[in-house]
Amino acid sequence: MIREDKLPTAKDVIRSDLDTRDLYRNQLQTTLDDSVAEYIYQKKNDFESPDELVSILRDAQRAIDKWFGFIPDDDIKEALEMVRKEQTS
Secondary structure, eight states: OTTTTOOOOHHHHHHHHHHHHHHHHHHHHHHHHHHHHHHHHHHHTTTSOTHHHHHHHHHHHHHHHHHHTTSOHHHHHHHHHHHHHHHHO
């Protein structure tokens, strides 16, 4: 679209946003699966070299931070307020 000097439609923007969310969700799921496999491997080897496990978990953290980054701040505040109200009642 940029090469053709066109602006994206609202539908294009929403599709791109949803695709990006799916990408981060899939990345999170993959890194969590990888971390389980790496943990099992490290456990069998008495955690001699946990660096790979730490790296995978950091990748998972980055993916979930990006995934949750799509949630508007106002929605987060509203959700936290609802939880606080439930806890006090």
